[in-house]
Amino acid sequence: LTDLSSGRALIMTGDKGASNPNRFRGLTDPHIAYHGSFSVMANFHAIQLYCINRGGFALMSDQDEVSLMVNAFVLTGDEKESSSSLPPSTSTSLDDNDIGSSNSKAGYQNLRNAFEDHINSFSPNDFYLMQRSMKEEARNPSLFSIVSLLKLSNWDCELFFKFRDNIISQIPRATIGTKSDFEGGSKKIWNNYYHLDSVKDVAFELGRVMFGLHCWEEALEFYQSSVDVCGEHHITHHNMGLCYSSLKKYEEAIACFTKSLELNPDYEKAAIWIEKIKDEKMASLDQA
Numbered sequence: 001l002t003d004l005s006s007g008r009a010l011i012m013t014g015d016k017g018a019s020n021p022n023r024f025r026g027l028t029d030p031h032i033a034y035h036g037s038f039s040v041m042a043n044f045h046a047i048q049l050y051c052i053n054r055g056g057f058a059l060m061s062d063q064d065e066v067s068l069m070v071n072a073f074v075l076t077g078d079e080k081e082s083s084s085s086l087p088p089s090t091s092t093s094l095d096d097n098d099i100g101s102s103n104s105k106a107g108y109q110n111l112r113n114a115f116e117d118h119i120n121s122f123s124p125n126d127f128y129l130m131q132r133s134m135k136e137e138a139r140n141p142s143l144f145s146i147v148s149l150l151k152l153s154n155w156d157c158e159l160f161f162k163f164r165d166n167i168i169s170q171i172p173r174a175t176i177g178t179k180s181d182f183e184g185g186s187k188k189i190w191n192n193y194y195h196l197d198s199v200k201d202v203a204f205e206l207g208r209v210m211f212g213l214h215c216w217e218e219a220l221e222f223y224q225s226s227v228d229v230c231g232e233h234h235i236t237h238h239n240m241g242l243c244y245s246s247l248k249k250y251e252e253a254i255a256c257f258t259k260s261l262e263l264n265p266d267y268e269k270a271a272i273w274i275e276k277i278k279d280e281k282m283a284s285l286d287q288a
Contacts, residue, residue: 007054007077010111014070014124017042019060044071051075057108059115066125072115074108127152131159143170147181155188157202164205171212179213186210186218190225201230207239216243234264241273250277 002009018024018041030040048058048071055078061069131149134141146163153159160167171182186206193202207222223240226233241256254277260270 002075005077007075009073009075011073011075012070013042013044013047013073014068015042016067017044017069018064019044019048019069019071020064021045042069044069047071047073059112059119061123062120063123063125066123068123068125068128070119070124072111072119074111076108131162135162141166143167143174143178147178147185150185150189151181155185155192157189157193160189161200161202161205164208168205168208168212171209182209182213183215183218186222190222195229198230201226203229204233204236207236211239211243214246216246219243232259232263234260234267234270237263238267238270238273241270245273245277250281253277 016039024043024045033039044058044060048060051058051073054075056073056075058074059072061071063069131153134145134149138145141163143166146167149163150156150159167182171179174182186209190203190206203222203226207219207226210216210219210222220240220243223236223243226236237256237260241253241260244250244253244256254274257270257274257277260267261274264270
């Protein structure tokens with residue numbers, strides 16, 4: 001890759017690993033984790049030395065014990081300026097981990113500032129711990145706190161799916177401001193969605209949120225997206241029928257409830273709603 005970029009590259013890494021060489025002291029074989037595939041801890045210190053030896057530098061996470069360590073490795077294209085061997089201070093002793101002087105190359109100040117602002121000041125690992133602790137330690141987090149977390153994540157679809165039940169249960173009682181946040185945020189969540197797992201039907205859950213907000217048209221759009229992406233389901237068509245019924249589009253509602261029954265003949269709710277709409281139509285004709 002560096003041949004294509006004249007020796008220049010910015011490599012951002014995020015993984016489990018260690019940047020302190022003292023963590024490798026006394027170790028023999030690395031620990032292997034099995035999870036469908038397998039993985040080992042990354043040696044970020046070695047990658048750092050490699051970049052320095054090639055005339056580059058590294059911006060390292062200031063956190064030592066993290067589940068997700070993010071670092072930036074920079075190859076500047078100035079390889080000729082560096083010596084052909086590693087600096088003695090970094091190649092002969094694990095105790096000497098002060099490589100800060102190697103990171104003092106002039107320039108790249110915007111990159112350094114961005115790394116400090118967006119990685120070291122509040123790292124991805126910090127955010128991971130925050131959202132995990134909110135889910136595991138708070139029985140029923142408030143809608144305000146969930147909205148704040150979603151905003152911090154730039155409306156991440158995985159985070160929304162994790163807290164979907166908490167959101168849906170509280171959305172009918174939400175303040176006007178919070179409802180407005182979700183009306184705009186739902187589109188951002190869907191724009192951040194990339195379909196990998198049909199079990200996680202994000203569009204369906206967004207439809208439920210929009211239904212709770214009485215945004216029937218928006219709910220129908222998400223339910224249709226659910227059908228398009230994850231396939232037909234009797235509950236999806238039933239919920240679409242409820243939206244059409246709320247919009248007083250009774251023919252469309254009956255069509256959705258009928259489709260729901262075709263997919264699941266034992267689904268009594270759809271049959272009840274068909275009869276309910278027919279009764280309402282008869283009542284309106286009688287009044288006319």
